[in-house]
Amino acid sequence: MLFNSIPFLVSFIVFFIIYSFLDRKKQNILLLLYGIYFYSYWNWKMTILLLFSISVNYLLGIYIEQQSDLKKKKKILYLGISLNLILLGWFKYALFLLGLIGDGIHLFNEGFSIWRPEILLPVGISFYTFHNISYLVEVESERIKASRSIVEFGVYDIFFPLLLAGPIERPNSLLPQLARDRRIEKNSMFHGISLVCWGIFQKAVIADPLAKFVDGSLANTGQLPDGLLWVVAPAFAFQVYADFSGYSNCARGLAYMMGFQLMNNFHRPFFATNPSEFWQRWHISLSSWLRDYVYIPLGGNRFGFVRQNINILIVWILGGLWHGATYGYLIWGIYLGLCIVVYNVFKRSVPKNSSEFQDSIFKYIGRTLTFFSFAFGLLLFRVNDFQDLLVCIKNILSFSKEVFSWAYVFIFILPILLFDSWQEKEKTKETDWKLTEKPYLFPVLFVFGFVVFSLISPFAKQEFFYFQF
Secondary structure, eight states, X not given: OOTTSHHHHHHHHHHHHHHTTSOHHHHHHHHHHHHHHHHHTTOHHHHHHHHHHHHHHHHHHHHHHHOOOHHHHHHHHHHHHHHHHHHHIIIIIHHHHHHHHHHHHHTTOTTXXXXXXXXXXXXXXXXXXXXXXXXXXXXHTTSSOOOOOHHHHHHHHHOTTTTTTOOOOOHHHHHHHHHSOOOOOHHHHHXXXXXXXXXXXXXXXXXXXXXXXXXHHHTTGGGSOTTTHHHHHHHHHHHHHHHHHHHHHHHHHHHHHTTOOOOOOOSOGGGOSSHXXXXXXXXXXXXXXXXXXXXXXXTTTTTOHHHHHXXXXXXXXXXXXXXXXXXXXXHHHHHHHHHHHHHHHHHHHSOSOOOHHHHHHHHHHHHHHHHHHHHHHHGGGGOOSHHHHHHHHHHHTOOOGGGGGGGGGGXXXXXXXXXXXXXXXXXXXXXXXXXXXXXXXXXXXXXXXHHHHHHTHHHHOOOOGGGGO
C-alpha cells in the first residue's frame, strides 16, 4: 500500500481515530494488526514469511539472553544471523548466484543454460532482515534486554511507516518507545503532518515527473543526443533523493503523529563536500548500520590505513549488493568504495595548513565533484552490459547543443534545492518548517499538501523507488 494512495489515506484516518482513544497496550495491538493489514495489501503470502521471521527472532532473542555461557551465546547469535541471511539470500540473491554460475559455465559451454526458479522478492525484506540482525546482536552484547512481549517485538519488525523502505530503526530506540506510554501532542501533530505533506510533494511533484524523463532517456542510451547524460544523471540523482527522502519524511511524519520519533535518514546530502561525508548524510540508517555491524567488527581503522580502506571496500561491496542482486549493483558498490578510498588517499596528500579562501574553494569544488560522482554512479543501476557502459561513457565525454533544450527538467528540482538551501543556512538538524514559531503556516501547508495529494498523487500509482530493495 502506498502512502500516496486513497486506500491508505482512508484506512489511516480510521486507524488514527481509534488509536487516539486507546491506552498503550491496545495501541500496540492495533499497530500490529494494522501493520499486518498494511503489508498484506501487497501480498498476504509474504506476510506469513514476515510473521515467521518475527516469531523466530523473538524466541532467539530470549534464548540468547538466558544463556550464561558466552560461547553458547555466540553460537546462538551466529545461528540467528545465519537464519536471517539464508531467508534474505534465498529470496534476493538465489537467482543472482544461479546467474553467476550459469554465466561462468557458459564461457566454456555456449549451449549450457541453468534452471532458474520463479522467486518473488518480498517488499522490505532487506529492511526487516537488518532490523532482526541488529536486535540479536544488541541482545547478545547485553546493550538491550530481550523483548518479552511478542506484540511489542512484532510492532518493532512490522511498524508500518518504516516497514517497506526504512529508515532501519535500531532496537534500542524503537523498542523503548513501544514500552512506554505515548501522548498525541499538538506540536508533534503539526510537525508530523508537515513532514507527510512535504514527503508527498517530493514524491508526486518532483520525483515522479523526473522519473518519466529519466526512464524515457535511458530506455535506449544509444540514441541519446551527445552529452545528454549531463542532464539525465543529475535529474536521476534528484529523482532518487526526492523519492526516497519523500518516503522517509512520510514515515517519520506518521510516526510523529502517533507519538513516536524515528531517526532522520537524510541530512541534505547534496551539500556534502566529500564522498565520506555524503554517506553520513544519505540513507544514514543504512550507512551507520554498515559502520556499526560490519566496518567496526572488521577492524575499522584500528589496523592501519591500508586495512582501513580494504574494510571500506568490503563494506560498500556489501552495501551495493544490499541494494540489489545484479552485476550493476555489485559494480556500483565497488565504485562507491573506491570513491571513498580515493578521497582518503587524496586527503592524506593535501597540506592541512590552507587559508580560509582555499578552504572555501575546496568546499565548493568538493561539493561539485561529490554530487557528480554520485549522480553518474547511479547510472550503473541502469547499465545492462559492458557495451551499454561504453555507450554511456562516450555520451558523457561528448557534447551537442541539443542538450540545452532539455535543461527545462531542472525546474522540477528547484523546490527541493531552495528548501534544502534554506535548511542548510538555518543549520537545522532535520526538516523543520518552523510551525511552532509560525503556527499560521500550518493550515496553508496542510491545504497545499491536500490539494497536491488530491489532484496528483492518487492517480500516479508510482511506487517509491526503494521498494525494490
